[in-house]
Amino acid sequence: MNPYIIEAVNRQIKAEFEAGFLYLAFSVNLHAYGLPGMSHWMREQYREECGHALRLISHLELRNAPVQIPSVNHPEYKWERPQDLFTLALEHEQRITSAIHDLLELCMREKDYAMQVLLFDYVKEQVEEEHQVEEIARQLMLCGSNVEELLGLDARLASRSSTAWE
Ligand SMILES: [Fe+2]
Incomplete structure (x- = not known):
């Protein structure tokens, strides 16, 4: 396997785990805020990101390429309302999308089919991820300061089932 691709895939593995940890932090924030449904939704998102990282790890293993288990950090963030966390999640997803596109371009150039x-x-998957997060951010904006609507949305998000792939 091309060493530049191995390095780039290992970087992407780190980015996926970092996204996961960011969502785990959001999940804890939302739970403390009193929104268990949104907290659950973010925790599923955490699982999904770990699944993305694991799938890349398995692919490197299949091809006998070295895997670096990363030390995981996530960026500092500030928030006041739940809506801020979903907006941050959307911005993060957009960064992940462009990282995936860069990695794919490298694989195309180097003919790694x-x-x-x-x-x-x-x-x-990124098209769906961005759409889902954007939709929730928009719905939260529509709820405004209406607590009843906010709790209704929270209850709906509580029913998200696990979609993690490995
Ligand atoms: Fe991901």
């Missing part, structure tokens, strides 16, 4: 096939799933 197997990695391209795997990454097409990620490209597709």
Whole structure:
């Protein structure tokens, strides 16, 4: 496997875990705020991001390429309302999308077809991820300061089932 691709995939593994930890932090924030449904939604998102990282790890293993288990940090953030966390999540997803596109371009240039096939799933997944987060951010904006509507949305998000893939 091309060493530049191995390095870039290891960087993406770190980015996926970092996204996961960011969502885990959001989940804890939302739980403390009193919104268990949104907290649950973010925790599912955490699981999903770990699934993305694990799938990349498995692919490197299959091809006998070295895997670096990253030390995971997530960026500092400030928030006041739940809406801020979903807006931050959307911005983060947009950064992940461009990182996936950069990685795919590298794999195209270097003719790594197997990695391209795997990454097409990620490209597709990012479209859904961005859409979901954006939709919730928009719905939160519509709720404004109406507590009843906020709790209704929270109850709906509590029913998200696990979609993590590994
Ligand atoms: Fe991801």
